Amino acid sequence: xxxxxxxxxxxxxxxxxxxxxxxxxxxxxxxxxxxxxxxxxxxxxxxxxxxxxxxxxxxxxxxxxxxxxxxxxxxxxxxxxxxxxxxxxxxxxxxxxxxxxxxxxxxxxxxxxxxxxxxxxxxxxxxxxxxxx
Amino acid sequence: xxxxxxxxxxxxxxxxxxxxxxxxxxxxxxxxxxxxxxxxxxxxxxxxxxxxxxxxxxxxxxxxxxxxxxxxxxxxxxxxxxxxxxxxxxxxxxxxxxxxxxxxxxxxxxxxxxxxxxxxxxxxxxxxxxxxxxxxxxxxxxxxxxxxxxxxxxxxxxxxxxxxxxxxxxxxxxxxxxxxxxxxxxxxxxxxxxxxxxxxxxxxxxxxxxxxxxxxxxxxxxxxxxxxxxxxxxxxxxxxxxxxxxxxxxxxxxxxxxxxxxxxxxxxxxxxxxxxxxxxxxxxxxxxxxxxxxxxxxxxxxxxxxxxxxxxxxxxxxxxxxxxxxxxxxxxxxxxxxxxxxxxxxxxxxxxx
Numbered sequence: 481x482x483x484x485x486x487x488x489x490x491x492x493x494x495x496x497x498x499x500x501x502x503x504x505x506x507x508x509x510x511x512x513x514x515x516x517x518x519x520x521x522x523x524x525x526x527x528x529x530x531x532x533x534x535x536x537x538x539x540x541x542x543x544x545x546x547x548x549x550x551x552x553x554x555x556x557x558x559x560x561x562x563x564x565x566x567x568x569x570x571x572x573x574x575x576x577x578x579x580x581x582x583x584x585x586x587x588x589x590x591x592x593x594x595x596x597x598x599x600x601x602x603x604x605x606x607x608x609x610x611x612x613x
Numbered sequence: 614x615x616x617x618x619x620x621x622x623x624x625x626x627x628x629x630x631x632x633x634x635x636x637x638x639x640x641x642x643x644x645x646x647x648x649x650x651x652x653x654x655x656x657x658x659x660x661x662x663x664x665x666x667x668x669x670x671x672x673x674x675x676x677x678x679x680x681x682x683x684x685x686x687x688x689x690x691x692x693x694x695x696x697x698x699x700x701x702x703x704x705x706x707x708x709x710x711x712x713x714x715x716x717x718x719x720x721x722x723x724x725x726x727x728x729x730x731x732x733x734x735x736x737x738x739x740x741x742x743x744x745x746x747x748x749x750x751x752x753x754x755x756x757x758x759x760x761x762x763x764x765x766x767x768x769x770x771x772x773x774x775x776x777x778x779x780x781x782x783x784x785x786x787x788x789x790x791x792x793x794x795x796x797x798x799x800x801x802x803x804x805x806x807x808x809x810x811x812x813x814x815x816x817x818x819x820x821x822x823x824x825x826x827x828x829x830x831x832x833x834x835x836x837x838x839x840x841x842x843x844x845x846x847x848x849x850x851x852x853x854x855x856x857x858x859x860x861x862x863x864x865x866x867x868x869x870x871x872x873x874x875x876x877x878x879x880x881x882x883x884x885x886x887x888x889x890x891x892x893x894x895x896x897x898x899x900x901x902x903x904x905x906x907x908x909x910x911x912x913x914x915x916x917x918x919x920x921x922x923x924x925x926x927x928x929x930x931x932x933x934x935x936x937x938x939x940x941x942x943x944x945x946x947x948x949x950x951x952x953x954x955x956x957x958x959x960x961x962x963x964x965x966x
Contacts, residue, residue: 484652485715485740510716515740520723527729531722534736536644564641 486514486610487537491528492521493556496546501573501595505541508599509606525552529559532568538610544574550583557587569609573597628656632663635762640735643762647737650754661754667761671703672892673769675781677747677807678791680773683817685724687791687875687884688770692728694885695766701733703759706770707749710740717741721770735759747771747778753912756784774807782810783908786901787891789813789884792831795823808834811868812891815884819872831870863898866891921961928959 490506492499499521506516517535519527532540540560544552553572560568571591572584581592591605631649634642646664649657676684676691685706692702706721717740728734737759741749748771756767771781782788790811808814808831816827869887873880895901926934937955940946946954 485742487648506718510711510718511714513715515710515717515719517719517722517738519729520720520726523726524730527726530730531736533641534644535738536648 486539486606487517487535488514488539488541488606489517489519489528489532489535489537490541490543491519491523491531492543493523493525493528493552494544494546494548495522496544497521498545499543501545502541502543505543505573505599505602508603509541512603512607514606525555525559528556529563529565532560532565533563537568538613539569539571539606541571541573544572544576547575549574549576550580553584553589554587557589567613569606569613571602571606573602628659629663632660635664635758636667638762643735643758644737646758647739647751647755650758651739651742651749651751653751657754661757664757664761668757669760670763671756671760671765671767672787672888673756673760673767673785674888675769675771675785675788676791677771677774677778677781677788678815678817679793682773682791682793683875684770684773684791685721687815687817687873687881688721688768689725689727690873690875690878690881691768691885691888692725692734693878694882696731696733698885700766701764702728702735703756703762703764703767704728704734704736704770705739705752705755705759705767706736707739707741707747707752707772709772710742712743715742735762735764741772745778746780747774748780748784753784779807779810783911786895786904787812787888789815789888791815791817792827793818794821794827812866813884813887814868814870816870816872817875819874819880820877824872828870828872835867835870863894866894866898866900925956925959925961929955933958 486509488506488509490502490509492502503518506518509516517531517537519531523531528540528542540556542549542553542556549572553570557570560566560570569590570588571593572589573593576584576592576594584592590609591602593602628649631642631646635646646660649660674691676688678684688704688706692704695702704725706719706725708717708719708721710717719738719740721738722729722736725736728736737755739749739752739755744750748769752769756769759767769781769785771778774781788810790807790813792814794816814831816824816831818824871880871884871887873884875881895904934955937946937951941948941951
């Protein structure tokens with residue numbers, strides 16, 4: 481009865497307005513029994529880190545289709561660290577070219593998902609990473 | 614339920630530290646303490662025991678209304694007015710948990726993006742986790758955490774409420790009920806339910822046609838109600854309180870009906886002024902203390918009910934419960950006799966009332 485629910489923040493940093501993917505993933509995580517805080521479009525990294533802090537989430541999922549991921553993701557990761565949230569996992573979804581993947585993994589991103597990534601894989605990865613953490 | 618929930622054992626140092634940082638206003642500690650309250654463990658009880666003496670300072674404002682009436686948008690606009698007055702604001706926004714998956718989408722922040730990086734605003738989204746009545750079980754305790762952390766105004770936004778989700782009146786000092794233009798005829802307005810717990814009624818989306826008519830219908834409803842206005846909230850839970858001489862002197866509170874267009878922030882200053890006026894009225898009339906007694910009495914009943922239920926369910930073997938269900942389904946026993954037998958099995962001797 482008092483088990484922990486996984487709490488996830490889904491956010492879209494930057495200026496692109498394509499939130500379909502973020503909503504589909506939010507819905508899939510909800511259907512897996514998680515509590516998903518959905519913050520909507522055009523979030524700054526500061527807004528995302530502050531929301532992660534106030535909501536005490538286990539994970540932050542960033543949806544980026546604008547190509548600005550190499551700027552935005554490190555910024556969010558750094559802000560999470562400076563807020564004392566280095567234990568919060570970061571996942572990224574969107575259009576991420578293969579050559580950028582190693583760098584994102586190096587700064588601590590736990591999962592990267594492109595178009596067509598199976599929802600079941602995302603859900604399973606989140607559950608595993610949170611459990612191991 | 615762990616044994617730790619029967620809490621007379623010494624408090625763990627982690628909890629004391631978390632409480633100490635919360636009292637100092639540390640936002641990470643506040644967030645973690647609210648999570649602890651949501652889990653509702655023995656640690657949560659320890660923390661609340663340490664926190665409780667520091668609560669009771671804040672003005673808690675409830676905002677409720679049907680889905681889509683603009684609650685989150687209005688809360689966003691209200692918080693901005695409070696910030697202009699130099700007040701920090703804590704917000705607890707409740708959204709429903711899926712009864713099928715146990716998951717939830719908490720979307721109230723979408724409408725509160727203006728507040729997102731203000732260091733004097735703290736927003737917490739909360740899922741109902743199966744609670745009915747418009748709030749989560751831990752909502753009141755989350756508001757207490759923010760109260761103890763020094764937020765002078767706490768706004769609690771309920772789930773999209775229908776006609777019967779009136780728990781907010783047991784959690785807030787001032788309850789604001791949102792209506793929309795053209796949201797039903799005058800018979801809707803005189804039905805029992807959510808309007809009865811309103812201290813302030815707001816017709817939001819006042820730019821839509823029909824706003825004036827809705828205000829007029831609500832005013833007529835209040836005219837009919839004025840006979841019982843003094844019992845307002847006294848009706849909700851019956852508790853003997855001291856005579857309300859202050860109310861007699863000041864006159865009964867008649868809920869004002871205001872119009873707002875939250876998205877344009879029209880009428881919101883006036884709403885906050887009305888909320889302040891209600892707070893002043895409650896303090897001057899003695900209604901604040903009376904209502905607090907009612908709320909505490911109701912909360913004690915709820916805790917006792919919950920604790921006894923847990924105790925009984927803990928004592929009865931699962932098989933016993935399932936067997937009883939089968940017997941009732943087969944019409945071999947009626948539900949009341951079966952419940953009496955289960956309670957007796959749990960070792961509780963109850964007088965038949």
